[in-house]
Amino acid sequence: MNEITFATREEEETLQDLFTGYGMALAGDIEEHVLVKAGHKVLAGAMLSQIDTNLFHLLVFAVSKDGHHQGIGSQLLQELLKKPENYCRTSFDGVDETYTVTTVAKGDAAPFYQKNGFAACDFSVLAYPFDEQCEECPDKQDCKPVAMMIECHQYKERK
Numbered sequence: 001m002n003e004i005t006f007a008t009r010e011e012e013e014t015l016q017d018l019f020t021g022y023g024m025a026l027a028g029d030i031e032e033h034v035l036v037k038a039g040h041k042v043l044a045g046a047m048l049s050q051i052d053t054n055l056f057h058l059l060v061f062a063v064s065k066d067g068h069h070q071g072i073g074s075q076l077l078q079e080l081l082k083k084p085e086n087y088c089r090t091s092f093d094g095v096d097e098t099y100t101v102t103t104v105a106k107g108d109a110a111p112f113y114q115k116n117g118f119a120a121c122d123f124s125v126l127a128y129p130f131d132e133q134c135e136e137c138p139d140k141q142d143c144k145p146v147a148m149m150i151e152c153h154q155y156k157e158r159k
């Protein structure tokens with residue numbers, strides 16, 4: 001099992017490079033991102049944001065190119081879905097028993113999210129400004145973004 005931790009300032013360049021490889025960027029302050037690490041090696045990164053007591057949005061998510069198809073992405077995603085508030089720097093007043101996690105997948109990544117329990121949804125389901133984020137984007141034709149959501153139920157034992 002790889003370690004999942006919050007990123008530190010020292011890891012900013014490494015994570016930025018990982019995202020840049022996919023035409024992506026850090027989604028906020030480096031310390032708001034989480035990493036999957038094996039020793040000192042960064043295998044994956046993500047940023048999850050809590051929008052409300054029953055709503056989270058995954059802003060960015062990627063696995064390093066040499067780590068694909070080894071279950072690393074699924075490990076990170078499932079952990080985020082299980083205890084989302086543990087991986088958000090912006091904390092709210094608790095989490096409802098049932099909560100929704102949304103994201104916008106690049107078209108290529110949609111099957112990965114589906115494999116992990118997400119379903120495609122209308123962009124109008126997403127919170128502002130995520131519902132509008134792709135409207136004016138010049139990369140929309142190539143990216144083929146898909147709005148996605150999953151409804152989760154709290155586990156009884158929480159850390």
Ligand SMILES: CC(C)(COP(=O)(O)OP(=O)(O)OC[C@H]1O[C@@H](n2cnc3c(N)ncnc32)[C@H](O)[C@@H]1OP(=O)(O)O)[C@@H](O)C(=O)NCCC(=O)NCCS
Nearest residue numbers: 061062063068069070071072073074105106108109111112
């Ligand atoms: C999508 C991504 C996160 C998957 O990470 P991963 O660690 O390889 O995923 P896992 O090993 O847990 O699961 C892989 C499974 O997801 C699905 N999957 C992953 N990428 C896929 C793709 N491009 N097309 C179709 N299915 C895909 C397949 O079912 C695959 O199963 P397989 O390994 O038996 O073929 C990774 O490919 C990535 O970082 N891509 C670039 C950035 C990106 O698209 N991020 C998503 C947010 S936009």
